[in-house]
Each structure stands twice: as C-alpha cells, then as structure tokens.
Amino acid sequence: MGVLLIAEVNSGTLSVDATAKALTAAKQIGDVTVLCVGSGCSDAAQAAAKLDGVSKVLCAQDDAYGHDLAEPVADLIISLSSDYTHIVAPSTSASKNILPRVAALLDVMIISEVTAVVDADTFERPIYAGNAIQTVKSSDLIKVATIRTSTFEAANEGGMANVESIDACANPGLSEWIEDKVAASDRPELTSAGIVVSGGRGVGSEDDFKIIEGLADKLGAAVGASRAAVDSGYAPNDWQVGQTGKVVAPDLYVAVGISGAIQHLAGMKDSKIIVAINKDEEAPIFQVADFGLVADLFDAVPKLTEQIA
C-alpha cells in the first residue's frame, strides 16, 4: 500500500516543478508510485522516474487520455485505486477537474489544496480565501487530495524508478476534445516562476499592459494580473492570480496598479518579497508589501525597468 501520485503531464511533457512539489508532500505520507497519463507519455514517465523518492512509475498511454478529460482519466485511476491508501495530485486545473470525480466514485471526500501534511490522515488547507487555515482529519479509507504546490519545495532529481506500462480502460465516451487556445510564451510559467510582475485595473488598457510585460521581461519574470485586469480584457484568463485564479509564491512579487482585494491577496501573499506600486497610499496592498512605492505607475514602472541592471 502507498501513495498514488498523479503526475502533471502537458502534451506529453512532465511538468517537473508541479509534480516534484506534490511529490514532496506525497513522500511525507508513504511510498510513492507516480502515474503518468497521456496520449503519449513515455518521456514524461522517464522524467518522473528520475525524481528522488519515486518507487515506481506507471505509464498509461491512449488517445482518450490526451486532453485531461475527466471521465476516462477518472475511470483509469479508479481501476488502480485498490492498491493505494492515498491518491494525490498537484493542484492544477486538470486535477481539480478529475480528482473530485475520483473521490465521489470511491465514496470518499476530496481534500482540496492541501498546504501541509500533519500525518497520513490529517492535513492543513486554507479556507475563506486564505483568511483561515483549517486542519482536517479524514476518516475515509482512501484519501484523495490535491496539493497546493506553492507551499512545498520541489523534490530533487536522483531517483531511478522502474517504468511500467499499463493498459487503458474503456472510454465512457461522454466527452470529446475540440481545441485548446494556448498562447505560446518564452516567459517562465506563472506558478513556478521565481519572479512575478502583475498588473491590475490601474494599468488601464491592453496596450499599456506592455509596460508590465516590459518590466517582467527585464526581470526574467512571469506576468500575472488581477481579476479586474482580466475581466477588462487587458490580460488573458490564465494570468489571473488569486482565490479563483492561480496561487503563486515567488521570491519576488511586484503588484502594479492592484488595490489588494482579499481575493487577490489569496493568490500571492505567501510570496517572499512583495513590492507594490500604487498611486493611492491607502491601497490595502501596502499592508502586505515589504516595499511600497506611492507613485503613478506610468512614471515609476518604465523608470524601474530602466534602472534594473
């Protein structure tokens, strides 16, 4: 018995950062088997086998598994579940879609966004947009949980686990993939970047968002946004940071023209250093900022971009 960790695989490539962070949590519970699922995922499985602390890697390849559709992937996980006490995954849009389905099929509760493992049955998780931390103890036979990656260090490489191919399950045929709209970018991925520069409604337009992107590129940072900036069309949805967007905890978070609503803070307040640039000295973002600059962003951000070596 042990832990089944569902790896994050995108287009056949292992998302090493997310998987390695969830692995750190999984190792605290027990012996870890990693499951890679995809239309082609042997490379991902080889990469997962190299992570330190992985006992075994299972690789399930099938066309039905290409796009993280919940129904076939949940059925596959169920077919393996009797061998494990825990089924966990990094908390991503894919696992948030799939694992609650798995849990209900097993008649157990899902434990979402785990931020600390207390023991094999007991976990911490944030509620109310991170304004409270709850410690929950599960009485279920199998625990199904998603792991909030921003609170765990990534496991290192150095493993040499065996990779075993496993058969696909029958596809229930309830859903069908049509298309993905994914913007290609050379920037680091938002949830794993060391530096994030985010813009809010204060930036004012999609065009002016280039000021934010300019600073980000100078810093080698990922770009984030508030919900107001996304809703206004200044930035794409996958840049949203917050309670209902992505949760980030970089070494440096720069919030520009963002007021600091609790829903936004929920996604970034665990960053190591927070910088806020806002023209309103009363903006709540200053209450969490290590360094606050009261200034017009159109003046301050270009200057900052220039002055950073």
Add this chain to the structure above:
Amino acid sequence: MKVLVPVKRVIDYNVKVRVKADGSGVDLANVKMSMNPFDEIAVEQAIRLKEAGQADEVIAVSVGVKQNQETLRTALAMGADRAILVIATEDVHTDIEPLAVAKILKAVIDEEKPGIVLAGKQAIDNDMNATGQMLAALTGWSQATFVSELTIEGDNAVVTREVDGGLQTIKVTMPTIVTVDLRLNEPRYASLPNIMKAKKKPLDEKSAAELGVDVTPRLKIASTSEPEARLAGIKVGSVEELVEKLKEVGAV
C-alpha cells in the same frame, strides 16, 4: 428541458472573516450572508437558456439551514421558476461536505430529471471546488468544469473551459453537469417588482433524511486558525530607493 441550479449561502465576499478564539471555526453569527458569487452566474445562465427557448423551467436548490430560504428567494427574484430547500442541519456553523451535497443533489435529480445542472465552480467559503465534479461522478454524467462559454447543440453541449494553459473547448453529451467560472456572464440584479413576485413562487422544503442521504462528515475539523500575518513593510520614497532596497535583500 429543466435546468437545476444548486446555490449555496456563504459569507458575503466583502466580509473579512474572523476565526473564533477557541479555534473551532469561523464566526458566522451576525455576519452578512449572500449567494455564492459563482452561483449568481449559474442562475443567470439558466435564465438566459430559458429566455433563449432552450429550457422550460429553472429550479434552484440549496442544501443547508432554514435561512437558505433567503438565498433561494434571491434566485427566484432573478428569474428562477421554483426552489427546493433541503434542510441538512440546524446549525449555521455546520457546513455540509461536497460529497453529501452531491448525494442530496443526486436524489433531487432522480426526482426532477433535469437536462442540465449549472453549479458554481467553487464556493468562496470552503473553496473546495468539488461539488459539481462529485455530482457528475454519482450520476455517471459528463462534466464540464470552469466554463466561460456554453452552447447547447441538440444532444451535446459545447463548452469553453478556463484551464491553466489558457482555454480548452470540449463537447460533452447531455445530460451534463456544468460548473461556471467568473467570465461566463454578468448576473442581473433582481428588480423590486421581481423581488415581490418571488415571494409567491413555490419553495418546497425537504430534509436530507427524507431523501435518504447520510450527511455525516468524512472530514473532522480538528482546528481552525488564523494564518501567520505578514510583517508590515516600509514605504520607499522613489524608484531609486526601491532598486537599492531590492538589491540589498538580493531580490534583483
């Protein structure tokens, strides 16, 4: 086709929650409660389906305490046709777990036979993001989560989903469970005449026991605590000073 919309009563999103001193939970006495914001979006979408002639009836359902009547009246005032309240507890502090809510909703579905369920992506109190997916598992139906666009085409629904990498479009077979994301629509406000009319719309009450669902929690809340507060930082006077400070701490 009937549309079923599960709506949850939660602390209003503007309220700063306080953890009770004894660590037993969050103080819910005398705080403003509202419909979960995602559920307003789901109700709005259901009404639009009806206005477009794709649905005949919109049924709002809430699981919890007697006070959830208010939340259901809001849904009725927005334009839902009738409401079902399933009483599962008497204490406002007892939140019912998504698995139990999903079992109750499954029992309601067995009676009402809707063609589509529109739920919220997550409830802003517990942020579980689970009920819709669990309901899909229990019904054996397809699921379409985090949806920002929805079109019904015959026996299928075509949906665009907000995912980590951007947007994903999938086609699911009906009946289906949809969970809605923030950008699907802008919910309407209920007008005063509609609020009055809503008082006369049917609101049925049942209990979880009548539906044969055991709501005993699987997760025991061992404690609830405040997160560590961040230490207040400093204000810098200029961009130059900011750069200097960032260099001092090795951030750039």
